[in-house]
Amino acid sequence: MKSYINRLYDTYIGSETGLKDLHRSSLVNAVVVFPNYYGVAMSNLGFLKVYELINNSGFISCDRAFLQDDISKGIISIEKRKRLLSYDLIFFSLSYENDIYNILKIYEAEGIPFLSKHRDKTFPLIAAGGVIAFLNPEPAAPLFDLLFVGEAEAIFPDFFDIIKNNSIIIIKNKTDKFDIIEEAKKIEGIYVPSGYDFIFSKSNRLALEDIKVKQSYPAKVKRKWFAGFTSSTSAVTTRYSELSSMNMIEIARGCKRGCRFCSAGYIYLPSRESSTETVLNGISMTKNGNRVGFVGLAAMDNDNIKNYMVHSLKSNIMFSLSSVRFDCLDENNVELMRNSGLKTVTLGVETGSERIKKVINKNIENDAVITAVRRIIEGGIINIKTYFMVGLPLEEQKDIEDTIKLIKAMRQEFIDASKKEGRIGNLTVGLSPFVPKAWTPLQWKNFEDVKILKKKIDFISKQLSDLPNLKLNINSVKAAYIEAFFARGSRISLEVLIRSFKSGLSIKKSIGSVGFREEDFMREFSIDELLPWEIIDQGLSKKYLIDEYKTALEFKITPGCFDGCKRCGIC
Numbered sequence: 129m130k131s132y133i134n135r136l137y138d139t140y141i142g143s144e145t146g147l148k149d150l151h152r153s154s155l156v157n158a159v160v161v162f163p164n165y166y167g168v169a170m171s172n173l174g175f176l177k178v179y180e181l182i183n184n185s186g187f188i189s190c191d192r193a194f195l196q197d198d199i200s201k202g203i204i205s206i207e208k209r210k211r212l213l214s215y216d217l218i219f220f221s222l223s224y225e226n227d228i229y230n231i232l233k234i235y236e237a238e239g240i241p242f243l244s245k246h247r248d249k250t251f252p253l254i255a256a257g258g259v260i261a262f263l264n265p266e267p268a269a270p271l272f273d274l275l276f277v278g279e280a281e282a283i284f285p286d287f288f289d290i291i292k293n294n295s296i297i298i299i300k301n302k303t304d305k306f307d308i309i310e311e312a313k314k315i316e317g318i319y320v321p322s323g324y325d326f327i328f329s330k331s332n333r334l335a336l337e338d339i340k341v342k343q344s345y346p347a348k349v350k351r352k353w354f355a356g357f358t359s360s361t362s363a364v365t366t367r368y369s370e371l372s373s374m375n376m377i378e379i380a381r382g383c384k385r386g387c388r389f390c391s392a393g394y395i396y397l398p399s400r401e402s403s404t405e406t407v408l409n410g411i412s413m414t415k416n417g418n419r420v421g422f423v424g425l426a427a428m429d430n431d432n433i434k435n436y437m438v439h440s441l442k443s444n445i446m447f448s449l450s451s452v453r454f455d456c457l458d459e460n461n462v463e464l465m466r467n468s469g470l471k472t473v474t475l476g477v478e479t480g481s482e483r484i485k486k487v488i489n490k491n492i493e494n495d496a497v498i499t500a501v502r503r504i505i506e507g508g509i510i511n512i513k514t515y516f517m518v519g520l521p522l523e524e525q526k527d528i529e530d531t532i533k534l535i536k537a538m539r540q541e542f543i544d545a546s547k548k549e550g551r552i553g554n555l556t557v558g559l560s561p562f563v564p565k566a567w568t569p570l571q572w573k574n575f576e577d578v579k580i581l582k583k584k585i586d587f588i589s590k591q592l593s594d595l596p597n598l599k600l601n602i603n604s605v606k607a608a609y610i611e612a613f614f615a616r617g618s619r620i621s622l623e624v625l626i627r628s629f630k631s632g633l634s635i636k637k638s639i640g641s642v643g644f645r646e647e648d649f650m651r652e653f654s655i656d657e658l659l660p661w662e663i664i665d666q667g668l669s670k671k672y673l674i675d676e677y678k679t680a681l682e683f684k685i686t687p688g689c690f691d692g693c694k695r696c697g698i699c
């Protein structure tokens with residue numbers, strides 16, 4: 129009788145399309161692990177891209193593994209049903225701060241010592257990539273032998289050369305990973321955490337005083353971005369992913385808008401558009417019955433988005449868009465979305481306060497939001513999902529009241545327009561606590577005090593939760609707190625996490641048990657401080673970020689990227 133996980137994985141594999149297009153070669157065996165469940169992993173284009181790139185290397189066969197409900201018998205790969213330690217190479221794909229906890233669960237289930245320094249040559253090389261690896265890798269860095277800082281397409285070719293040159297050793301000796309690490313540390317975009325000692329102040333153990341670089345390691349690890357970027361599409365699709373049966377097509381990377389809270393907007397700079405040909409090709413290659421999902425931070429900013437939507441419809445392929453800027457919603461775009469069967473449009477509004485819009489550099493008038501609501505409903509799409517934030521820097525009671533006022537006005541417009549159309553769907557308002565992120569101009573700002581945050585959320589809730597036709601989804605303060613703990617964390621955060629994992633105490637209690645105060649992790653940072661994530665050279669000048677921070681505090685707007693601009697150091 130097959131185990132539950134084997135039966136489940138049989139079902140998943142049976143639902144997948146695209147697998148056979150990969151060119152596996154089994155000279156070296158690798159597994160890419162997503163530290164969350166199958167459904168989450170399979171809707172992550174970065175994870176699928178890495179899986180595809182490794183399999184198409186010409187000499188590595190790569191399987192996938194995920195977090196499982198029952199880990200008592202270890203973690204197995206979905207393809208060969210093999211345990212992680214039987215592979216020559218293990219790659220982790222890190223997309224969310226809160227998944228760092230799951231890495232410990234996976235390591236424990238597989239009997240892998242948590243810290244790289246405690247694993248001898250009998251353990252395979254364990255590497256990690258993904259957004260977290262180049263946003264702020266520090267709270268996870270000591271768990272890995274090396275991390276990929278930047279975009280996989282740009283770093284993998286050089287890394288694969290090293291693996292290929294060492295493949296005979298890998299096969300015969302079950303890898304001498306230390307030779308590989310020694311060579312890999314010289315490659316741009318590869319971070320070997322053991323080459324750096326983070327020195328914290330004796331008087332204030334959380335203040336980073338210095339990063340001591342060991343001999344022959346680069347002073348900083350340069351983020352490598354892919355200049356030859358064209359586009360990515362889902363290598364495998366399945367109806368069991370959170371984005372059921374969707375072929376994701378990346379139509380742009382980076383964003384020119386410069387919203388000051390958005391880390392992805394900064395670390396994927398410069399903003400690049402996919403080549404029209406590859407996107408159109410990706411649409412045409414979409415398998416029967418699958419939808420297309422256009423992925424990109426500002427999908428509607430893309431010069432060719434109309435062309436892509438029209439091409440999909442002409443090819444009888446329905447499409448979705450991740451999130452839509454309401455200032456890009458004209459009647460024609462709404463009509464194309466409706467014709468694609470889209471029942472919900474998602475809008476990131478963030479705040480209704482004119483002051484706070486200037487702080488976050490997202491200056492779109494409330495009237496434009498209301499107009500977008502009417503346009504969507506009149507255009508025949510019945511549901512609208514919106515995102516707002518609470519606990520933003522410089523936020524006062526009046527700003528929260530302005531947000532409530534805007535939501536109420538949106539609801540009224542939604543109801544009036546829906547009545548005219550003779551049908552009504554749902555207006556959903558998602559509310560999330562603001563989490564300051566590394567490499568954004570708001571990185572120095574504190575995470576709001578949890579008690580104040582809860583009070584603010586209660587106030588908003590009381591005003592909005594009983595209103596008909598409005599669904600309020602409040603994101604957990606606890607989850608945001610943990611995200612904030614890691615987002616600007618250091619190697620000390622990992623010490624706290626390991627203690628929490630071993631003792632079963634919450635992160636909050638573990639912080640206290642190792643002699644720290646919670647507020648030390650959530651505090652406002654000084655612009656003169658050395659920050660743990662400055663081990664990375666993003667290409668972004670610190671002066672630019674500081675100037676942007678000061679501009680935010682003065683409630684001033686900065687225009688987005690423009691031709692000939694050189695101000696942030698990326699171009």
Ligand code: SF4
Nearest residue numbers: 689693694695696699
């Ligand atoms: S240099 Fe200017 S155009 Fe280039 S990424 Fe920075 S802000 Fe944008």
